[in-house]
Amino acid sequence: MSKITNEELLGSIKGKFEDGVTAISEPFGLLTLETSREKIIDLLTFLKTDAKLQFIYLTDLTGIHYPENEKPIGVIYHLHSLVNNVRIRIKVFMADDDVKIPTATVLWNGANWMERETYDFFGVEFEGHPDLRRILNVDDMTVFPMRREYPLEDPNRVDKRDYFFGR
Amino acid sequence: MRTHPVYTDNDPQTEYSTLNLGPTHPATHGVFQNVLTLDGERIVSGVSTIGYIHRAFEKIAEHRPFYQITPLTDRMNYCSSPINNMGWHMTVEKLLGIQMPKRVDYMRIIAMELARISDHIICNGVLGVDTGAFTGFLYMMKYREDIYEIYEEICGSRLTTNIGRIGGFERNFNPIAFEKTRKFLREFPKALKEFEALFNRNRIFIDRTRDVAAVSAEEALSYSWSGPLLRAAGVDYDVRAMEPYSSYEDFDFEVPVGSNGDVYNRFLVRNEEMWQSLRLIEQALNKIEKEPSDIFHADVPDYYLPPKEEVYNNMEALIYHFKIVMGEVPTPRTEVYHAVEGANGELGFYLVNDGGRTPYRLHFRRPSFINYQMYAPMSRGMLLSDAIINMSSLNVIAGELDA
Numbered sequence: 001m002s003k004i005t006n007e008e009l010l011g012s013i014k015g016k017f018e019d020g021v022t023a024i025s026e027p028f029g030l031l032t033l034e035t036s037r038e039k040i041i042d043l044l045t046f047l048k049t050d051a052k053l054q055f056i057y058l059t060d061l062t063g064i065h066y067p068e069n070e071k072p073i074g075v076i077y078h079l080h081s082l083v084n085n086v087r088i089r090i091k092v093f094m095a096d097d098d099v100k101i102p103t104a105t106v107l108w109n110g111a112n113w114m115e116r117e118t119y120d121f122f123g124v125e126f127e128g129h130p131d132l133r134r135i136l137n138v139d140d141m142t143v144f145p146m147r148r149e150y151p152l153e154d155p156n157r158v159d160k161r162d163y164f165f166g167r
Numbered sequence: 168m169r170t171h172p173v174y175t176d177n178d179p180q181t182e183y184s185t186l187n188l189g190p191t192h193p194a195t196h197g198v199f200q201n202v203l204t205l206d207g208e209r210i211v212s213g214v215s216t217i218g219y220i221h222r223a224f225e226k227i228a229e230h231r232p233f234y235q236i237t238p239l240t241d242r243m244n245y246c247s248s249p250i251n252n253m254g255w256h257m258t259v260e261k262l263l264g265i266q267m268p269k270r271v272d273y274m275r276i277i278a279m280e281l282a283r284i285s286d287h288i289i290c291n292g293v294l295g296v297d298t299g300a301f302t303g304f305l306y307m308m309k310y311r312e313d314i315y316e317i318y319e320e321i322c323g324s325r326l327t328t329n330i331g332r333i334g335g336f337e338r339n340f341n342p343i344a345f346e347k348t349r350k351f352l353r354e355f356p357k358a359l360k361e362f363e364a365l366f367n368r369n370r371i372f373i374d375r376t377r378d379v380a381a382v383s384a385e386e387a388l389s390y391s392w393s394g395p396l397l398r399a400a401g402v403d404y405d406v407r408a409m410e411p412y413s414s415y416e417d418f419d420f421e422v423p424v425g426s427n428g429d430v431y432n433r434f435l436v437r438n439e440e441m442w443q444s445l446r447l448i449e450q451a452l453n454k455i456e457k458e459p460s461d462i463f464h465a466d467v468p469d470y471y472l473p474p475k476e477e478v479y480n481n482m483e484a485l486i487y488h489f490k491i492v493m494g495e496v497p498t499p500r501t502e503v504y505h506a507v508e509g510a511n512g513e514l515g516f517y518l519v520n521d522g523g524r525t526p527y528r529l530h531f532r533r534p535s536f537i538n539y540q541m542y543a544p545m546s547r548g549m550l551l552s553d554a555i556i557n558m559s560s561l562n563v564i565a566g567e568l569d570a
Contacts, residue, residue: 110391136218
């Protein structure tokens with residue numbers, strides 16, 4: 001299957017970014033680690049351009065929100081090394097009042113819409129993004145709907161109260 | 168991507184016109200808009216607007232137990248719903264650590280490959296329509312109908328199938344389903360051959376499609392393209408071969424690859440994929456015969472819905488049914504990414520689970536969304552009529568684009 005193991009992969013990352021990566025785990029064999037937004041572009045560049053690793057494919061970029069954490073808003077990158085057939089997941093968390101992260105469009109053109117989607121739903125500002133506008137929601141929307149505090153339905157609706165259904 | 172440096176946005180000598188291509192233009196085959204600036208028939212620049220049928224699936228999924236998310240996946244790529252359904256089921260099975268019996272895997276492969284054929288029929292047929300050849304589309308539509316009839320035998324519905332369950336299928340394939348699949352395998356190759364005879368060496372079709380919207384492998388990778396589009400550009404990335412799921416490793420099939428990523432290459436790659444899908448279905452049917460014929464789900468009563476007649480007559484089954492439907496079954500606190508080869512490319516499910524009754528976060532990696540973002544940049548300098556067939560060959564499905 002994959003031509004390099006997660007230990008080798010982690011070893012070469014650690015060799016370059018000694019204490020820059022934290023919270024290392026391997027859920028279902030997919031190496032997952034956390035880094036800071038200061039290091040994220042360096043880390044992505046290293047992974048993409050390293051002659052042995054070659055993570056040239058950005059599979060996915062999305063956000064997540066943990067309201068109770070100190071740094072609640074996260075951005076999650078899934079990279080894929082097509083040569084070695086191995087994936088890696090990288091997370092960056094940011095404080096609520098300073099949701100800014102450098103853009104990955106400098107490395108992959110495909111990050112453009114993925115970052116716009118993440119901005120649209122989580123309010124993450126990607127610094128240096130060429131065209132950071134909302135993409136799926138209307139332009140004059142004021143909230144970031146995928147944040148946890150934003151309810152699924154209009155809380156003022158009266159026809160769907162639980163007591164109508166015996167709950 | 169070819170660039171035509173003659174055309175610039177701020178040339179004072181030229182008068183440009185603006186054209187709204189979409190959101191309901193018949194040639195876009197879906198609800199999305201492109202505001203094009205035209206110089207005569209050449210496109211100077213374009214801006215894509217999407218989100219017209221955004222239904223907030225990811226937000227809804229955070230409020231639904233796992234079973235109730237399957238119908239949401241139906242409505243993403245509605246031309247090949249079974250792949251979406253099973254991709255989701257396999258994600259949950261991976262999370263729960265359920266091992267599928269081989270026969271279920273093979274049954275799934277039959278459904279998924281039929282879905283891939285029906286999706287490619289639409290895409291290639293419509294590409295013919297947009298180049299002026301209606302015959303192929305109408306002729307192939309009959310076989311999509313045949314596939315939908317097989318779905319009906321398997322699960323009872325046609326377009327938004329909600330096929331299968333977490334842990335297998337809701338019921339066994341009946342003899343008519345096998346019979347209809349065999350019949351399809353007998354009849355479809357002849358039609359596909361005729362379809363290819365109609366197009367592959369057709370001078371008009373080749374003139375309209377060859378070298379149109381050619382994309383290099385580097386560009387395709389940089390834009391995170393996947394599926395037939397990436398393969399037409401010459402990269403042999405297929406999830407079925409790279410990270411086999413549902414026992415694809417037991418099968419013998421080839422991954423067709425194009426050379427320069429133009430519309431003609433994409434057409435040929437999709438056609439060849441249909442032949443490969445036929446091979447896979449045939450092999451799956453033969454393999455199923457060697458497996459015990461009464462197995463159609465894994466033995467996981469905690470997660471697999473009990474049969475309805477037992478729910479009505481048996482207390483224990485009723486309890487299980489209730490617990491599963493309400494999402495009361497314990498699930499591990501972890502995260503999982505599972506990808507399947509959808510008809511348009513890598514369809515990924517990123518599921519973060521906190522052990523509650525619903526996913527904490529579910530993200531769909533939707534190939535149409537990611538493939539489509541190159542459309543406006545690659546249209547620069549193209550003729551409007553070429554841009555139309557380029558859009559057809561991208562096979563953008565509005566439901567998957569917007570989710």
